[in-house]
Amino acid sequence: MRILVCGANGQVGRELVERAANFGLTAIGRDRQQLDITRSEQIERDLQQFQPQMIINAAAYTHVDNAEKDEQQAYAINRDGPRNLAAAAARAGVPLLHLSTDYVFCGEGDRPCREDDHTAPTGVYGASKLAGEQAIAEQLPEHLILRTSWVYGLHGHNFVKTMLRLGAERDSLGVVSDQVGGPTEAGNIAGVLLWLARHYAREGSLAWGLYHYSGAPACSWYDFAEEIFRQAEALGLLARRPQVRPIATSDYPTPARRPAWSVLDCSRLHAQYGISQRDWRRDLADVLERLARHEQPAARASLA
Structure with missing residues (x-):
């Protein structure tokens, strides 16, 4: 089965393209320069050219703070782009x-x-x-x-790479401890996503709708940073672990408000497909x- 992957240069998009063959699937990866999802005619062009049997959209405007001042672009990519993809997918079946x-x-x-809890985003990105x-x-x-x-x-x-960089540059740093996810x-x-795509290829359908999926167990950014530094030191990615201080969100103000509680209930995906949360530490x-x-x-020298 051929899958059109939008946002193929992003964190998840690159992994989709690299791993698709392991699931017996063919991924046609398109980055923003190749396919701008805010342009309906480009979507139609690619659907006609590649004739995919599924679209996976990993394209998004993800700069949470920049979205507060770049609202038009955030909505163009995060709202209008998905609408364009869905409309084109409907026409293509x-x-x-x-x-x-x-x-x-x-x-x-x-x-x-x-999934059915009340939604109330606090910033432009979430909205x-x-x-x-x-x-x-x-x-x-x-x-x-x-x-x-x-x-x-x-x-x-991402946060892991940022912590590795800061850990190499500083003897100590503060990390927010009152946001949990x-x-x-x-x-x-x-x-x-590829497991679901393969299931669709075999069965011809999925239980459509909304699902949650995240790593477990829940932790704070501070806990996450501590584990990153512990493992990185053991692997030699860092010569020594920096001292990490827990700080409050109020001590690290940002243009966009972050959710204090980002823990997702992933039981629906498990009940429907048997897909379990993985331990993020592993x-x-x-x-x-x-x-x-x-x-x-x-590069290793710069982290020493």
């Missing part, structure tokens, strides 16, 4: 799998957020992603939206080991 985010919630609560979900649902019944959280991985910019490795997200170990193997000598 193919399904759409789409990635969304924990930022659709307000971040208040003390239990994992379910634009929620609008994208709604646009897809209005255009295309055969869709599956996968919300995830705290994405990190081998490719692109589930770190989720990009390759693992790609694996879930996935982190895999990412750091891959970084340790592939770092060039000059």
Whole structure:
């Protein structure tokens, strides 16, 4: 089965393209320069050229703080783009799998957020992603939206790579300890989407709708950073661990408000397909080991 992957240069998009063959699938990866999802005519062109049996959208405007001042662009990519994809998919008779985010919630609560919980995004990024979900649902019944959280991985910019850089530069740093969520490795997200795509290829359908998927157990950014440094030191990615101080969100003001509670209830995906949450600490170990193997000598020196 041929899959058109939008956003193929992103964290999850790259993993989708690299791993598709392991699932017996053919991924046609398109980055923004090749396919701008805000341009309907480009979508139609690619559907006619490649004739995919499914679209997976990993393209998104993900600069959370920049979205506050670049609202028009955030909505163009996160709302209008998914609407264009869903409308084109409906005309072509193919399904759409789409990635969304924990930022659709307000971040208040003390239990994992379910798919049917009230949404109340606190910033432009979350609001634009929620609008994208709604646009897809209005255009295309055969869709599956996968919300995830705290994405990190081998490719692109993410919290793990930022901590490695800061850990190499500083003896100590403060990390927010009052925001809680589930770190989720990009390759693992790609694996879930590709498993679902293979299931569709074999069965001809999926239980369409909204699902949650994230790593476990829940932790704070501070906990996440401590584990990154512990593992990185053991692998030799860092010569020594920096001292990490827990700080409050109020001590690190940002243009966009982050959800204090980003823990997702992933039981629906498990009940429907038997897909379980993975331990993010094990996935982190895999990412750091891959970084340790592939770092060039000059790059390793800069982390020492």
